[in-house]
Amino acid sequence: MLSVIDVRTIHPDDPRDYTKLMPRAMVDAASAAAVVAPICEAVRSEGEPALRRLSQQFDAVVPASLRVDPAIAAAAAEELDPALRESLEVAIGRRRQVCQAEAAVPEPVIRFDGVDSPTGETAEVAIRSIPVNRVGCYIPGGLAPLASSVYMNVVPAQAAGVPSIAIASPPQKEYGGLPHPTILATAHLLGVTEIYAVGGAQALAMFAYGVDGLCSPVDLLAGPGNVYVVAAKRLLRGVVGIDSEAGPTEIAVIADETADPALVAADLISQAEHDPLAASVLICCSEEVARRVDAEVQAQVASTKHRHRASIALEGSQSAVVLCRDIDQAVAVADAYAAEHLEIMTADARQVAARITNAGAIFVGRCAPVSLGDYAAGSTHVLPTTGAARFSSGLNARTFLRTVHVIDYDAQGLSVVADAAERIALAEDLPAHARAITIRAERLGESA
Numbered sequence: 006m007l008s009v010i011d012v013r014t015i016h017p018d019d020p021r022d023y024t025k026l027m028p029r030a031m032v033d034a035a036s037a038a039a040v041v042a043p044i045c046e047a048v049r050s051e052g053e054p055a056l057r058r059l060s061q062q063f064d065a066v067v068p069a070s071l072r073v074d075p076a077i078a079a080a081a082a083e084e085l086d087p088a089l090r091e092s093l094e095v096a097i098g099r100r101r102q103v104c105q106a107e108a109a110v111p112e113p114v115i116r117f118d119g120v121d122s123p124t125g126e127t128a129e130v131a132i133r134s135i136p137v138n139r140v141g142c143y144i145p146g147g148l149a150p151l152a153s154s155v156y157m158n159v160v161p162a163q164a165a166g167v168p169s170i171a172i173a174s175p176p177q178k179e180y181g182g183l184p185h186p187t188i189l190a191t192a193h194l195l196g197v198t199e200i201y202a203v204g205g206a207q208a209l210a211m212f213a214y215g216v217d218g219l220c221s222p223v224d225l226l227a228g229p230g231n232v233y234v235v236a237a238k239r240l241l242r243g244v245v246g247i248d249s250e251a252g253p254t255e256i257a258v259i260a261d262e263t264a265d266p267a268l269v270a271a272d273l274i275s276q277a278e279h280d281p282l283a284a285s286v287l288i289c290c291s292e293e294v295a296r297r298v299d300a301e302v303q304a305q306v307a308s309t310k311h312r313h314r315a316s317i318a319l320e321g322s323q324s325a326v327v328l329c330r331d332i333d334q335a336v337a338v339a340d341a342y343a344a345e346h347l348e349i350m351t352a353d354a355r356q357v358a359a360r361i362t363n364a365g366a367i368f369v370g371r372c373a374p375v376s377l378g379d380y381a382a383g384s385t386h387v388l389p390t391t392g393a394a395r396f397s398s399g400l401n402a403r404t405f406l407r408t409v410h411v412i413d414y415d416a417q418g419l420s421v422v423a424d425a426a427e428r429i430a431l432a433e434d435l436p437a438h439a440r441a442i443t444i445r446a447e448r449l450g451e452s453a
Contacts, residue, residue, distance in 0.1 A: 006303050006319050007273075007287065009295070012338060013330040023341035029391060030253045030282040030323035037236035041206040045240055048210035053219055059207045060182075064175055068182030071219060073200040077183065081190040092381070093191055097156045099383035104164035107402035110134065117418070128418025131411040136162075137246070139169040139221065140405060141212030143228035146175040146204065149279075150185035151229070153379060157386050158227045158400065159195045165405035170197055171223065173212065175204025205230075206237035213245040227400060229387060231280075248400050252390040253323070255284035256375055257344035259335050259357065260298065262291050264350035265371060270301035272348060272374050277318035278311040284323035286342065288335050295326045336360050343394040346375040365394045416449045 010026060047055040053071065060067045082090070117128040142158040145151050155172065162170050172192055174184035183189065184202055192200050201220065203211055215222030225246040226238060238247045256276040260269050273285035289295055302319060306312050318324060329335040332351065339347055343363035351357050354370040361367055365388030366378055379386045387400035398404075423442050430438035 006306070006316070007285070007295075007299050008320075008322075008325045009328060010325050011328045012334065013328055015334075017334070023338050024392065027327070027338075027342045028284060028286060028323050028325040030255075030284055030321070032232050032235075032252055032282065032391075034232060034236055034239070037232045038240060041233050041237045042240060044206045045210040045213075045237060048207050048216070049214045052216045056203055056207055056211060056216065056219075059205075060176055060203065063207075064178065064204055066176050066178040066182045068176045068202040071201055071203055073183060073189065073202055075193070075198040075200070078189040078193040078198070078200060081186040082193040084186065085190045089187075090190075090194070093152070093156070093194060096153070096381040097160060097194065099381060100156055100160045100385075101164060103383040103385075104161040104402040107161070108134075108164045108166070108406070110403070117421070126417030126421070127413055127415040128421065129413050131413065133409045133411055134403075134406040135409050136166040136168070136405055137224040137407065138167070139223045140167050140171070140225045140227055141209070141223035141245075142170065142172045143208055143212075143226065143230055143234060144172055144174040144184070144188055145228075145230050145234075146177060146185050146188065150187055152185070152187040152191045153386065154229060155188055155191040155197075156195060159192070159197055161385070161400060161402040162227070162405045163195070164402040167405050169199075169221075169223075171199035171201065171212070171220065172197055172228075173201040173203045173208035175208075176202040206233050209234065209237040209241055213241040225405065227387070227404070248387065248404055249389060249393065249397060251387065253282035253284065254279045254346075255286070255323070255344055255390055256346045256348065257286040257288055257339060257342055258348040258350055259332075259339055260287060260289045260294055261332065261351040262294055263352045264289075264294060264298075266294065266297040266301045267305075268371055268374075269298045269348075269350055270305050272376075273298075273302060273319070273324075274306050274309055274315055275374070275376050276346065277306075277315040277324070278309060279318075281314045281317040281321070282323065283318040284321075285319055286324060286344070287326045288329060288338050288342075289326065290329050290331055290335060292328065295328060299326070332357060339364070343389075343392045345388045345390045345394065346378070348373070348375060363395045365389045365399050416445075419445060419449075 057067050114129055114131040140162045144154050174188050176182040211220050212223045227248040229251050235250045254276050258269050277283050277285050306315050327338055340363045345365040347364040348368045349358045358367050358369045378384045385399040389397045427439040427442050
C-alpha cells in the first residue's frame with residue numbers, strides 16, 4: 006500500500022538534500038486563493054448579507070442567527086454524555102497546565118552601567134509580554150467535528166491573558182444551522198460565550214474585517230482548516246495576524262527492528278483518516294520491518310470506519326516508506342522532512358528523540374501515540390506542517406503574546422551611549438537621526 010523511497014545508497018557526504026526526496030501532499034493554494042479572494046471581499050463590502058448568502062452556498066443552511074445564543078451552548082453542555090464531559094475536562098485541565106507554564110516566562114529588565122559614569126543612572130530596557138486584545142478561533146466542522154480544536158486554541162489564548170476570544174464553526178444542516186453540539190458544549194466548558202455559526206473563508210473574513218452589528222474585528226486569527234481556510238489566512242495576513250498556514254496533517258514514524266508493526270500501522274492509519282491529503286511516512290532501517298508494517302496497514306485499514314479516505318491518503322504520493330541505512334541517516338531524513346508529528350519507535354527512543362531538531366511535536370516510545378497529543382497529553386495539536394517545523398512552532402500561549410521593549414534612559418544613561426548612536430546614524434547617512442540625540446545633550450545640558 007505504501008510506496009518506497011530508498012535513500013540507503015546516498016553517502017553521508019553527498020550534497021543532495023533529503024528534503025527534495027521526501028513525499029509531500031500536492032496542495033493547490035494558488036487556485037484556492039482565487040476562490041477565496043471574492044469571498045473575503047464580499048464579506049468586507051457587504052457584511053452579514055454576504056455571510057448568509059455564502060452559508061446557503063457552501064453549507065446548504067442559513068442559521069436563524071449567525072451568532073449563537075450562549076444558552077444553546079450551555080444546553081449542549083448539559084446534554085453531553087457525562088463520561089465525555091469528564092474526558093473533555095481532563096484534557097482541558099492538562100492543556101491549561103502546559104499553557105500556564107508557557108505564559109509564565111519571566112519579564113527581565115536589562116540595566117546598563119557606564120564604565121566612566123557614576124552608578125545609579127537609569128539606562129535600561131525592560132521586556133514586556135502583552136497579550137493581543139482580541140482573537141478569532143476557527144473550528145472546522147466538515148469531515149469531523151473537531152471539539153478538541155476548541156480547547157487547543159482557546160486555552161492558550163486564555164493562559165496568555167487575551168481578554169476577548171470568539172470562535173466560529175460551520176453551521177450544520179443536521180442541527181438546524183448550529184455548529185456541532187460537542188463544539189458548542191466545549192466552548193461553554195471553557196467559558197466562551199461569543200460563538201458564530203459561520204464556516205470557511207467567510208468566517209475568517211468576518212473576524213478580520215468585522216461585520217457591523219454582528220462581530221467586531223479581531224487582532225489574530227487562529228485555528229486549523231482546509232486549503233481554502235489556509236488560503237484565506239494568507240490573503241488576510243496583514244489585515245490581521247495569523248497563527249500559521251497549516252496544511253494537511255502528517256505523521257512520520259522512525260522505526261527500527263524493536264518496533265511493534267501493529268502499533269506503527271495503527272498510528273499511520275490514525276492520521277490518514279483525517280483527510281485524503283494526509284501524509285503517513287515510515288522512516289526505517291529494515292526492509293523486513295517495512296514489509297511487516299505495510300502488511301499490518303493493509304489488514305487494519307480494511308476494518309477502519311473511514312477506510313476510503315484513509316486508503317486514498319496512504320496510497321497517495323504524500324505517503325511512503327523511506328528506507329535508511331541506519332539510525333543516523335533516519336534522523337537526518339526526519340530532520341529534512343520536519344514532520345508535523347514525529348514518533349520515535351526505536352531502541353533508546355529518548356536518545357534518538359534528543360537528536361531531532363525539526364519537528365512540530367515529538368512522541369517518544371510505544372506509549373506516546375500521536376492520538377494522545379491530539380487530545381489529552383497536555384501538548385498542542387495545532388502544529389506546523391509541510392516542513393514549516395524547520396522555522397516555526399506549534400500554537401501555544403506565546404502565540405498570543407507580543408514582546409514589547411520599554412526603553413527608559415535618563416540624561417546620564419543617554420550620555421554613556423550617545424556618541425556611539427550618533428556615529429552609527431552618520432555612517433548610515435541619516436543625520437536627522439544623529440541630531441535627535443545631539444539636541445538632547447544640548448538642551449539637557451542647558452537645563453542642568
